[in-house]
Amino acid sequence: MSNRIEIALKEGVRDARGERIKREIEHFLNLPVEEVRTIDVYTVDADLSQTELEQAANGPFSDPVIQTWSLDRPLAAGFDYAVEVGFRPGVTDNVGRTAREAIEYLTGRPFGEGQGAFYAVQYLLKGQLAAADVEKIATGLLCNTLIQRYSVLSAAEFMAKRGFPPVVPKVQVEVKAEVKEIDLNVSDDELLRISKEGVLALTLEEMRIIQAHYRDPQVVAVRAKVGLGAKPTDVELECLAQTWSEHCKHKIFAGTVQYEDEQGNKQEIKSLFKSFIQRTTKDVREKLGERDFCLSVFKDNAGVIRFNDDYSLVFKVETHNSPSALDPYGGALTGIVGVNRDPFGTGQGSKLIFNTDVFCFADPFYKKPLPSRLLHPRRIYEGVVEGVEHGGNKSGIPTVNGSLVFDDRFAGKPLVFCGTAGLMPAELNGQPGHEKSIQPGDLIVMTGGRIGKDGIHGATFSSEELNENSPVTAVQIGDPITQKRMFDFLIRARDKGLYRFITDNGAGGLSSSIGEMSGECGGCRMDLAKAPLKYPGLNPWEILISEAQERMSLAVPPQKIDEFMAMAKRFGVEATLLGEFTDSGVFHILYNDRTVAWLPMDFMHEGLPPMQLPAKWTPPQHAEPVVEQKSDYTGDLQQLLSSLNICSKESVVRRYDHEVQGGSVVKPFVGVNNDGPSDAAVVRPILDSFEGVVTAHGICPRYSDIDTYHMTANAIDEALRNYVAVGGSLELVAGLDNFCWCDPVLSDKTPDGPYKMAQLVRSNQALYDICMAYNLPLISGKDSMKNDFYDGAVKISIPPTLLFSVIGKIEDARKAVTLDVKRSGDIVYLLGKTGDELGGSEYLALKGAIGNTVPQVDTGRAYKRYQAYHQAVVQGLVASCHDLSDGGLAVAAAEAAFAGGFGMTVDLSRVLWKGDTAGKTDAALLFSESASRHLVTVHPEQREQFEAVMSGNCFASIGVVTEEQALVVTGLAGGSVVKAELAELKEAWQKTLREL
Numbered sequence: 001m002s003n004r005i006e007i008a009l010k011e012g013v014r015d016a017r018g019e020r021i022k023r024e025i026e027h028f029l030n031l032p033v034e035e036v037r038t039i040d041v042y043t044v045d046a047d048l049s050q051t052e053l054e055q056a057a058n059g060p061f062s063d064p065v066i067q068t069w070s071l072d073r074p075l076a077a078g079f080d081y082a083v084e085v086g087f088r089p090g091v092t093d094n095v096g097r098t099a100r101e102a103i104e105y106l107t108g109r110p111f112g113e114g115q116g117a118f119y120a121v122q123y124l125l126k127g128q129l130a131a132a133d134v135e136k137i138a139t140g141l142l143c144n145t146l147i148q149r150y151s152v153l154s155a156a157e158f159m160a161k162r163g164f165p166p167v168v169p170k171v172q173v174e175v176k177a178e179v180k181e182i183d184l185n186v187s188d189d190e191l192l193r194i195s196k197e198g199v200l201a202l203t204l205e206e207m208r209i210i211q212a213h214y215r216d217p218q219v220v221a222v223r224a225k226v227g228l229g230a231k232p233t234d235v236e237l238e239c240l241a242q243t244w245s246e247h248c249k250h251k252i253f254a255g256t257v258q259y260e261d262e263q264g265n266k267q268e269i270k271s272l273f274k275s276f277i278q279r280t281t282k283d284v285r286e287k288l289g290e291r292d293f294c295l296s297v298f299k300d301n302a303g304v305i306r307f308n309d310d311y312s313l314v315f316k317v318e319t320h321n322s323p324s325a326l327d328p329y330g331g332a333l334t335g336i337v338g339v340n341r342d343p344f345g346t347g348q349g350s351k352l353i354f355n356t357d358v359f360c361f362a363d364p365f366y367k368k369p370l371p372s373r374l375l376h377p378r379r380i381y382e383g384v385v386e387g388v389e390h391g392g393n394k395s396g397i398p399t400v401n402g403s404l405v406f407d408d409r410f411a412g413k414p415l416v417f418c419g420t421a422g423l424m425p426a427e428l429n430g431q432p433g434h435e436k437s438i439q440p441g442d443l444i445v446m447t448g449g450r451i452g453k454d455g456i457h458g459a460t461f462s463s464e465e466l467n468e469n470s471p472v473t474a475v476q477i478g479d480p481i482t483q484k485r486m487f488d489f490l491i492r493a494r495d496k497g498l499y500r501f502i503t504d505n506g507a508g509g510l511s512s513s514i515g516e517m518s519g520e521c522g523g524c525r526m527d528l529a530k531a532p533l534k535y536p537g538l539n540p541w542e543i544l545i546s547e548a549q550e551r552m553s554l555a556v557p558p559q560k561i562d563e564f565m566a567m568a569k570r571f572g573v574e575a576t577l578l579g580e581f582t583d584s585g586v587f588h589i590l591y592n593d594r595t596v597a598w599l600p601m602d603f604m605h606e607g608l609p610p611m612q613l614p615a616k617w618t619p620p621q622h623a624e625p626v627v628e629q630k631s632d633y634t635g636d637l638q639q640l641l642s643s644l645n646i647c648s649k650e651s652v653v654r655r656y657d658h659e660v661q662g663g664s665v666v667k668p669f670v671g672v673n674n675d676g677p678s679d680a681a682v683v684r685p686i687l688d689s690f691e692g693v694v695t696a697h698g699i700c701p702r703y704s705d706i707d708t709y710h711m712t713a714n715a716i717d718e719a720l721r722n723y724v725a726v727g728g729s730l731e732l733v734a735g736l737d738n739f740c741w742c743d744p745v746l747s748d749k750t751p752d753g754p755y756k757m758a759q760l761v762r763s764n765q766a767l768y769d770i771c772m773a774y775n776l777p778l779i780s781g782k783d784s785m786k787n788d789f790y791d792g793a794v795k796i797s798i799p800p801t802l803l804f805s806v807i808g809k810i811e812d813a814r815k816a817v818t819l820d821v822k823r824s825g826d827i828v829y830l831l832g833k834t835g836d837e838l839g840g841s842e843y844l845a846l847k848g849a850i851g852n853t854v855p856q857v858d859t860g861r862a863y864k865r866y867q868a869y870h871q872a873v874v875q876g877l878v879a880s881c882h883d884l885s886d887g888g889l890a891v892a893a894a895e896a897a898f899a900g901g902f903g904m905t906v907d908l909s910r911v912l913w914k915g916d917t918a919g920k921t922d923a924a925l926l927f928s929e930s931a932s933r934h935l936v937t938v939h940p941e942q943r944e945q946f947e948a949v950m951s952g953n954c955f956a957s958i959g960v961v962t963e964e965q966a967l968v969v970t971g972l973a974g975g976s977v978v979k980a981e982l983a984e985l986k987e988a989w990q991k992t993l994r995e996l
Helices: 016-029 050-058 094-107 131-142 155-161 188-197 204-215 217-225 234-243 272-291 321-326 328-344 377-393 480-495 509-521 540-545 558-570 601-606 634-642 701-705 708-725 753-773 842-846 859-874 888-900 922-927 940-950 982-991
Strands: 002-009 035-045 067-071 081-087 116-126 148-154 256-260 266-270 294-296 303-306 311-319 351-361 399-406 415-425 443-448 501-504 524-527 551-556 575-581 586-591 594-600 612-616 664-666 681-683 692-698 733-740 778-784 788-790 795-797 801-810 827-831 880-883 903-907 934-938 955-962 966-970 976-981
Touching (some): 002 050, 050 094, 148 155, 188 204, 234 509, 234 540, 234 586, 234 601, 321 377, 321 415, 328 480, 399 681, 415 692, 501 509, 509 540, 509 551, 540 586, 558 575, 634 888, 701 708, 708 753, 708 859, 708 934, 753 859, 842 922, 859 940, 888 903, 888 922, 888 934, 888 982
Parallel strands (some): 256 612, 903 966
Antiparallel strands (some): 002 035, 256 266, 443 551, 524 575, 827 955, 880 934, 903 955
16 A cells, blocks of 8 residues: 655744745746745555554654654645656655665665655745646646656646546666667668668668678687577667767777868878877876876776875766756756766775766856757756765765856757776785786676666767757666665775675666676676666666666676675665676677677677868858957956856855865865855865875866867866966876867768868867877866757767866865965066957856957966976965966956955056057956966065065066955056945845745
8 A cells, every 4th residue: 555644844934945936936937926835755565563654754764853744634735736747657766765774774674675755845826826836837837748747736626636546656667688680781770770770870880890790600600609699689779789889889980080170281090099189198107207207098987096005096077968958957867976986996995085076057047049959058057066965975975076067059069077086005916906807607796775766868869969859768867876875885895805896886886887898808698687676677788888877887707796795784785796797709689598788799899991081171250249348447347247147156065075085175165255256176085194195177168169279278278277276286297188078970860060170180189289288198088079969959068178277286175275365465466468359258158259369378388387386385485376367367367366355556657568460459358367466465575575475477576465355457558447345246246046
């Protein structure tokens, strides 16, 4: 029997969730709502007594101080319409699972087979609403119908039916698991139909390669010996589609590019990855020589560098763009818990020490019509922020660094970058911690969550543009609690040496993880019938490629399996033996005693020839705006501070825990009131040491409108100057690249493919040039290459975007520097020169323009200046430091001043200028985003020492910190061009996203 437990807030207790929904209904739908209240609903389908149900309701389910409860009786009253929203069958229900565990703890006995607990929310709407209005609220705001179900009752219907009936969203499956053979001896049109309808994301050429493989007489003969015919099984075809997907194979970065520059010079580039990314690291490591700190790069789930003699640092940043476009909450939650598994599954395993996140959205106040399949940017914003919050906070990992970037072209697909760092013992079980291996005979073990239909075709779906037919099965919801329990178990199993190899079950599920692991020893033999399922009825191909979350794959020596399984049971972690690794040269998959896939490892991993990609660069030309010269730019500065890309993101940042684990030193917000925007994060991962980890990032997609070479150069420089600003050492710092691009492959849908491909080439050229100059090895990275929306009529492509992250070391975290000015009388210095480089700036965007004079990075001068500045930090000569980026000098000065609670005077005539003086204007000096600059304050008694350390570099004293609570900037003609109270500037900066 099913029972309903309802939990409501007591009379007079504020319903913050209901108030938020009310604001969103008014904002998005312009509907009049007097009040919205909410009720939590738990449907319990289990053999429980009345007393046990009441104990659950009165115990773990409710807070007696502020809540009341009922059992099988509705609590709702005083409303006009009620909407109840819960998950569809088969969708991960984290609250429901927690409720089930709470009851099991309470009663001391497990639920029976097929029993469970399920969560829903009831929304009580009061106001002059028609039934159609309520339907619009339900589908437009309250329910994502891809993964959720909803019911609507008017007050009269509610009374007549005595509330909503219990709903038990179980998967009801009558399907018997079967394996199909796919006939590929068909026309080209039919091959493409098979690929498209199966969401295989395989091109005609790739389908022909597979077709030819199964026509090979030798292949047919071998297959006959294991009971397979000449046609591929659906298991094999799905496995090849996953393995060969753009998401997993990175075909564009591995392809052969025919590149032509603007002068008509032609160049063949065989693999952008090898020619630029891998080559960067190789050449930087050769430059570093004995100082090389790289331990494992490009061959594991994450990059590994040396931290000290006892520990190594592990770092990875991933994207989860496509699923976040369909279900922002589930996609983002899966993104953060998924990237957690990458460093954890690197080497023999690492302890996770912090998360980072960077989100790219369209304007949350977007007013234009959207194609029907797209969610409103506000819904994406809210869902992504909440998903990463729930995934990160519940995992016990601090979120220490990140940013939000806004551009309306992200309406087609948001970009959701999630990163995680880990700390690994330099030596584990007698070998380097970053090394692992597999021996034939080792056992295949899967731990963690069970397999379901959620996440099927995630890898192939992410290899295509979003469209109206994108599969709902690609959507997943992560379970951070289950994953945390698995991590706690596995880190102890690691220390006891109970496994030999570990990796993440990420994109492609078992197909990917076991396929890659099999490459380590030469083959495998795995039985899918042994895999634990969330519910019956999955076909073997679904079991193989499902990306259902919270799973790791391991190679366990036979002599350790009993101890491994016993420890898993003690920790309450499900662990399942699926097969063994071999040296057969074959990826051999069974379902019970029947062979369902027999794929030679060579064909599976090396059977795909490189793509042939045309690329032609033609520099775009934009109208050069005439920048109005004025006597007062105070209003412009206030507008900039309020703009989406510059304003405070505090309403988002405060939702993330940056204190858990106790190692946070420089936090996301700093200053006298802890509300100034930090440049980078500093974390002490070992609490009995003052050694710190520093992480920062750079991202500036708006420069792509002018030139992706300079976009990339500026992103790298921004990341490094943020890192340097807080005191990061240039002796031990590494980079990580994340490319997110619109489709650059020439096709009928993408006639401008060669231009977009040329943009990618130029970005890679800059990556090599800048990283070489800055001695930045690349230790890991990722690309996401199909970030477009296309419904046959409307195409929305993201701006080409590179997120560049850096991670490194500060020897003594006590010497870390923050951006807030510290006391009146301190001298203000600007390090670096300013130029007429307003192209792509936030200032021109404010005027509705782009321009052409994009900032250019002078790496030689910048690196020398960064080194000198670091010496000043080491000697304790720097009171504060803030990098100059969005909004230029004016914005940096305002942020440093109001963060510190002191005023500042600045004289523009003392700012060092580069280039032709014809462009030297107050507007350019205030708002140019010229690269590699820092705004530094120094105590007067340390002036001589600071200037001695910085001698030979470009820097100038441009002002002073004042007691007066105002920012005053003197222009070239001598009068004040900016004069504003700090409170006014701070309010302008904080107000935009305060209520989101």
